[in-house]
């Protein structure tokens with residue numbers, strides 16, 4: 001049974017929807033620059049215009065209102081607020097988010113705000129290599145304070161970081177996100193700085209007594225061992241993966257097995273006692289654990305790397321090869337309850353698919369309905385198990401830019417015709433279906 005005030009929501013991120021990348025005093029982000037380097041994104045797609053949400057947010061909020069959305073999660077673009085990352089504040093950036101927040105509240109939609117969804121000010125990348133430098137922690141805390149001061153009277157749900165595990169792995173090991181590095185030591189260092197930025201922001205927020213709740217969202221892929229002999233590899237996966245990412249935010253420590261492994265392969269940075277004390281303090285005051293859930297993983301032993309991921313033959317996969325596994329969401333939430341016992345906020349869940357617009361201008365996305373329905377059922381069972389679930393947010397409200405897959409991988413309830421200059425919005429079948437879910441509080 002979902003609580004009466006359960007947050008049925010949907011989500012987005014600034015770079016993926018706003019466009020207007022040089023408008024009204026906004027500074028450049030690392031994505032504004034990266035997406036313009038040849039060969040970095042799918043068919044050279046970028047967020048220069050995206051959904052043009054910057055100019056059409058009122059129209060988008062009306063679509064949310066009509067659907068009955070209880071909550072809308074969006075991210076604030078740091079370089080729109082502080083163009084150079086530190087120093088001068090951009091009043092027009094503040095105004096844009098004030099207008100959006102007011103518009104949401106006027107339409108009875110609760111704003112759930114992410115502070116960092118990957119669009120770091122390019123100026124800080126140039127100045128001190130962004131997340132690699134400890135200097136970023138203070139700059140981030142200042143940016144967070146500016147947001148709390150300006151929006152905190154109306155925003156009571158804060159997500160500090162979005163998927164720090166993904167942007168650091170993709171940016172510092174796999175080389176497919178900025179800054180395009182492959183160095184495990186730097187990866188661990190950058191990750192550690194995100195954890196410190198989270199902890200400091202939480203402490204700052206709590207010191208301001210604004211009365212809301214705050215946490216961060218981790219991309220969570222619960223996993224199974226392929227065979228019994230892979231159980232140790234599974235432990236290795238968790239200790240260097242999910243528990244590494246979450247323990248640092250939720251407990252203020254790193255798992256022992258992970259620490260030993262990174263020490264052994266000589267890439268463990270030094271984490272000072274002071275740093276660890278800050279992580280602990282921040283963890284204690286973190287109100288909830290945010291998860292973005294898309295899929296599970298299957299793990300096999302690997303002689304050199306401890307574990308590797310293999311394709312799970314027992315489940316179906318999306319067009320992009322992601323395992324479809326609603327039961328994995330239940331399994332994962334049970335693990336979180338047993339490990340952290342804090343409220344859970346699902347900040348993203350959804351299906352990326354090719355949608356077709358019929359001649360009658362309809363989108364029959366029954367596959368998306370089926371996907372979301374099964375995941376909501378898993379949420380219901382998790383609540384039965386005792387998980388304190390605050391929110392379920394789909395990814396995404398409108399179609400938007402996929403960082404690496406362009407505009408054809410669609411997630412939204414609202415179709416955007418990216419081939420048409422008017423960027424017209426069309427409600428999909430799933431839009432109406434979710435409206436009904438909300439009306440009936442998930443029943």
Ligand code: BG6
Nearest residue numbers: 013162163166352402403404409
């Ligand atoms: C999450 C991100 O990783 O997954 C979103 O928080 C992203 O920003 C979403 O768009 C889906 O990923 P993709 O690669 O399919 O666009």
